[in-house]
Amino acid sequence: MPMNAVYRGPADLPQVIPVFPLAGALLLPRGQMPLNIFEPRYLAMIDDALTDRHRLIGMIQPDQTQGHDNDHPTLFRVGCVGRITQLAESGDGRYVLQLTGIARFRVEEELSVSTPYRQCRVTFSPYAIDFKARHGEEGVDRKAVVDVLTAFLKAKKLKADWDGINNAPNEALVNALAMMSPYGVAEKQALLEALDLKTRAEILVAITEMELAKSDDSGETPLQ
Incomplete structure (x- = not known):
């Protein structure tokens, strides 16, 4: 799916992104992922993302081998960031949206933040090939x-x-x-x-x- 924003390399993306831990959810570059958002903390995440020009959400899986803290699970070190390219309000408090994958990232540090959702400092440099469509x-x-x-x-x-x-x-x-x-x-x-x-x-x-x-x-x- 074409996007209004153009990301040519790691330098075009921010170093700090909100992350959405979701087991079994796999987002890949230029892939489209539908999401149904209803939890208050993730509704807040979407609201904040929409105020930023990038409109980015980092999809990442919880590492279930490292414990089972449902409120704050340990995260895998690699995820994929996507841009909100479609969004609709359901009328009953939910957001129905679509993310378009941009590039994978490696978590360098999870930040201590006041937001109800988690944020991480990440690097996209190990996955520079993700910015080249149809590479390989x-x-x-x-x-x-x-x-x-x-x-x-x-x-x-x-x-x-x-x-x-x-x-x-x-x-x-x-x-x-x-x-x-x-x-x-x-x-x-x-x-x-x-x-x-x-x-x-x-x-x-x-x-x-x-x-x-x-x-x-x-x-x-x-x-x-």
């Missing part, structure tokens, strides 16, 4: 991605928009499938932290093949 597409084994998607859809008895899939560039295809994948926190974090698009596609294929193998072994969702 030529390295993706598209056939392997499509083959495992076909097997997954068949096993789960699901349908797909094959015209859209066949016409999607490699980056859009891999990132959309990764974001929509029904996998757990650890798998989503691995997909997020993949070195490049080629590696992300390989991880996606490997995770899906393992899931299909487990289903096949159990006899629940045979491929044949």
